[in-house]
Amino acid sequence: MSAPLVERLDKDQLACWRIRHGDAELLVARQGAQVLSYRRGDQPPIIWLSEEAAFTRGQSVRGGVPVCWPWFGDLSRNPEDVQAMRQADTPAPAHGHVRTLDWHLEGIDAGEQSVTLAFTFDTRTQPLPGWPHKVGLRLEIRLDDALHLTLASTNHDDHPVALSQALHTYFAVSDIHQVQVEGLADRPYLETLEGWERRTQQGDLRFTGETDRVYLDLPDTLALVDPGWQRRIVLRTEGSRSAVLWNPWIDKARRLSAFADDAWQRMVCIETANLMQDRVLLQPGEQRGMGLRLDCLPASTR
Secondary structure: OOOOEEEEEEEOOEEEEEEEEOOEEEEEEOEOOEEEEEEEOOOOOOEOEOOOOOOOOOOOOOEOEOEEEOOOOOHHHOOHHHHHOOOOOOOOOOOEOHHHOEOEEEEEEEOOOOEEEEEEEEOOOOOEOOEOOOEEEEEEEEEOOOEEEEEEEEEOOOOOEEEOEEEEEEEEOOOOOOOEEEOOOOOEEEEHHHOOEEEEOOOOEEOOOOEEEEEOOOOOEEEEEEHHHOEEEEEEEEOOOEEEEEEOHHHHHOOOOOOOOOHHHHEEEEEEEEOHHHOEEEOOOOEEEEEEEEEEEEOOOO
16 A cells, blocks of 8 residues: 555635545544545545535534534533533533634654544643633544544643533435434433433434434444445444434525535434533543544445
């Protein structure tokens, strides 16, 4: 295998890097340390990027893998200790702050077998509004025969820090009506569209309407099975027992920014996370990591 090719480029206002390794191509932005797209060979994309995505400073890009931190979604829906970390009266932005801020590129390690990009964000030098805690973040993005993402938080403060987080991964699919997610059967979830009612998943998940669910007590492996493209995307996680499954469907898609009216048919989010009772409580000096490995395999593979 030839050595990886790493190319620095700009997408409108955003500094980015394009990495080619073997038959794989990865696009990563400095803002949010966000993976924007990922594909292998002449196959359809694995990670979805909106056709209407805007590459604007200070705005999260629709698609890819935004990093949600130090809370996920609506702060008021997070555990009380996560909410208590924020000390401000102003409205809290959804998904925290770091997805719209520039991270520091710590380094690129390119060899014959893999290429790794390491990004850091440190609230000691880049304080977050209304969040006066000293925590260092490091996101390692490694590309070999799979894609590996590892997000680590280190508490440099003298008190415990509670946080929730997610790798908000958008996957490309051939047809949302045909795909299914394996590994969720018999697992509890919160149905956010029905008053956050706690329910239990019956069988594999198929999509028949707007979906916004927080799954809990998960195994370390899920699979997104796509018969249309004859493939199985396998998600293997470490340090995560929760995930969000999301598709806006017809009506909500029309209200979303940077999102085509029919794009709901071509994507689904499986967001590797630490949510609810799975949230992270960092003691002083402690480091905790959350990892995700993505393999794209033939549909017949088990």
